[in-house]
Amino acid sequence: MSNYTYYFKKSCRMCGDTSLKKGMALTPTPPGNDFLKQSELHFDEKKYPLDLYFCENCCHIQLGHVVNPKILYQKNYTYVSATSSEFVNHLKNYANNMIERFNLKSGSLIIDIGSNDGTTLSFFKDLGLKVLGIDPAKEIAKKATNTGIETIGDFFNFELACKIKNKYGSSKFITSHNACAHIDDLLDVIKGVEYCLDDDGVFVIEVGYFLDVYENIWFDTIYHEHLDYHTVAPFEKLFARVGMEIIDVERINPQGGSIRIIAQKKDGQHSRSPNVDKLIEFEKKQGLDQILILQEFEKKISEVKKKLYKLVSTLKEGGKIIAGFGAPTKATTLMAHFGLDKNMIDFIVDDNPLKQGLFTPMAHIPVLSPKALYSRKPDYVIILAWNFAEPIMKMQEKYSREIGQFIIPMPTPLVR
Numbered sequence: 001m002s003n004y005t006y007y008f009k010k011s012c013r014m015c016g017d018t019s020l021k022k023g024m025a026l027t028p029t030p031p032g033n034d035f036l037k038q039s040e041l042h043f044d045e046k047k048y049p050l051d052l053y054f055c056e057n058c059c060h061i062q063l064g065h066v067v068n069p070k071i072l073y074q075k076n077y078t079y080v081s082a083t084s085s086e087f088v089n090h091l092k093n094y095a096n097n098m099i100e101r102f103n104l105k106s107g108s109l110i111i112d113i114g115s116n117d118g119t120t121l122s123f124f125k126d127l128g129l130k131v132l133g134i135d136p137a138k139e140i141a142k143k144a145t146n147t148g149i150e151t152i153g154d155f156f157n158f159e160l161a162c163k164i165k166n167k168y169g170s171s172k173f174i175t176s177h178n179a180c181a182h183i184d185d186l187l188d189v190i191k192g193v194e195y196c197l198d199d200d201g202v203f204v205i206e207v208g209y210f211l212d213v214y215e216n217i218w219f220d221t222i223y224h225e226h227l228d229y230h231t232v233a234p235f236e237k238l239f240a241r242v243g244m245e246i247i248d249v250e251r252i253n254p255q256g257g258s259i260r261i262i263a264q265k266k267d268g269q270h271s272r273s274p275n276v277d278k279l280i281e282f283e284k285k286q287g288l289d290q291i292l293i294l295q296e297f298e299k300k301i302s303e304v305k306k307k308l309y310k311l312v313s314t315l316k317e318g319g320k321i322i323a324g325f326g327a328p329t330k331a332t333t334l335m336a337h338f339g340l341d342k343n344m345i346d347f348i349v350d351d352n353p354l355k356q357g358l359f360t361p362m363a364h365i366p367v368l369s370p371k372a373l374y375s376r377k378p379d380y381v382i383i384l385a386w387n388f389a390e391p392i393m394k395m396q397e398k399y400s401r402e403i404g405q406f407i408i409p410m411p412t413p414l415v416r
């Protein structure tokens with residue numbers, strides 16, 4: 001199995017049922033973070049499908065094709081973890097709230113799945129709790145351990161859970177932030193959670209929320225690393241498979257459109273909040289229990305595509321120079337699906353020095369330092385990292401004052 005490039009998932013990641021139906025298709029791309037050196041440009045890049053499937057049994061939305069993680073993460077050297085102070089504050093408040101709400105006593109074991117540099121756990125540790133992080137990025141895990149947050153550099157799964165419980169005992173509180181949409185065998189992870197969890201412990205999982213993706217047309221968050229597009233209802237089936245149940249849910253918005261789900265072992269000490277059924281009802285009202293939602297989504301995306309393509313191609317026919325701002329993974333999805341290639345975008349600038357000097361996957365557009373806006377003086381700059389449009393325009397205010405105009409591509413193309 002370890003030598004596959006990608007495979008087609010025949011059963012639902014949440015409920016295990018095989019009634020998956022294709023709901024929409026985006027343009028196939030290479031891995032969105034596979035930036036190329038000049039010497040690699042002649043290679044034939046392999047492209048993988050980006051199709052969303054809908055499970056008719058539990059309504060879960062997921063990618064049908066799973067690319068081998070070894071291929072997806074081989075070029076992660078361009079990744080720089082940028083934790084904003086706002087997000088660090090969110091994590092601190094989170095730790096305080098959870099300790100109070102679940103009456104976590106000093107000495108209790110707290111586990112974080114996908115713990116990154118240990119920021120979340122550090123707030124629990126500061127308040128006297130025992131902490132253990134798990135993160136597959138071995139270098140980051142080592143660094144966290146060196147700063148006092150013991151971290152296992154591995155993937156969390158049932159096998160690792162057995163070793164952890166053996167060595168550390170069971171855990172009162174297990175948490176996972178924005179890690180689970182990347183995990184193919186989610187059932188095995190949840191099995192491990194159930195195994196490590198104390199009988200009166202709780203599990204809190206934060207994941208991106210598909211309703212926010214749909215409403216804001218964040219379609220460019222669809223790329224191969226993100227296997228799942230979560231809503232609440234399918235989690236009921238997932239937890240039921242391992243003898244757990246949801247006790248509360250909350251829509252949160254630290255980095256744009258997430259949901260927090262709190263679960264315990266079945267018939268545990270906490271009662272179920274009315275929030276759970278309220279949100280599941282709301283999801284039904286929004287049509288998230290119908291495959292039609294994906295066809296509607298595809299229509300919304302096509303409308304933007306038509307408008308943006310017309311805008312950019314008209315400018316290009318008029319001989320304008322157009323740059324892009326930002327080369328995050330999601331820009332690969334956006335450019336591929338909107339047909340923005342090197343005939344449309346002359347160059348891209350990005351603040352990340354590790355990306356400068358490389359070429360974008362698929363479109364092969366050169367990535368330069370933002371200084372190029374002032375030396376090459378493009379007539380227009382499309383903000384590809386459009387979720388950061390406001391701070392980018394503020395930072396590059398000199399460009400719009402003296403040189404040219406910004407184009408915000410989404411959710412409605414806008415020249416400013």
Ligand SMILES: [Zn+2]
Binds near residue numbers: 012013015017056060
């Ligand atoms: Zn399902």
